[in-house]
Amino acid sequence: MGVTKTQIFNTKQNELAIVFKVLSNPARIAILQYISQQESCICNDIVDEIGLAQPTISQHLKELKSIDLIKGEIEGKKVCYCIDLARWAEIQSLVNSFFNTTKNNCC
Numbered sequence: 001m002g003v004t005k006t007q008i009f010n011t012k013q014n015e016l017a018i019v020f021k022v023l024s025n026p027a028r029i030a031i032l033q034y035i036s037q038q039e040s041c042i043c044n045d046i047v048d049e050i051g052l053a054q055p056t057i058s059q060h061l062k063e064l065k066s067i068d069l070i071k072g073e074i075e076g077k078k079v080c081y082c083i084d085l086a087r088w089a090e091i092q093s094l095v096n097s098f099f100n101t102t103k104n105n106c107c
Contacts (some may be wrong), residue, residue, distance in 0.1 A: 016098060019091055022067050027052060028060050035070060035081055042078045067091075 006014050022028065027050060034049050046061075047054045061081065064070045068087045072079040 012094065012097075016094060019067055019094070022063050022069070025060065025063075027056070028064055031057070031060055031064065032069070032083070036083050038082075042080055044078070046081075 009017075030050050031046055034046060038045075044054070047057050050057060052060075061070065061072070065072065068084055069091065070081050071084045072081045
């Protein structure tokens with residue numbers, strides 16, 4: 001969305017759109033599910049588990065980090081990833097507030 005288009009929407013609408021865009025890829029959902037089930041995670045483990053090339057996994061991780069949904073810690077040549085639980089709660093609250101205010105007005 002261009003800058004001029006995002007300006008006509010409020011902050012919550014823009015934030016939800018960004019979150020949904022990042023989460024719209026099934027590979028990212030699989031990565032999140034895998035990471036959420038681990039004590040810690042190293043990128044090569046994700047490659048082995050998901051079955052995509054390492055550069056593709058890195059790009060997906062970059063997208064997830066762009067909304068602060070995951071955080072990484074560098075350990076030598078490896079990066080351990082985990083879910084940022086505080087940010088996860090914020091996103092969950094944002095999505096819940098959207099759905100909880102939706103009226104049942106279908107035909």
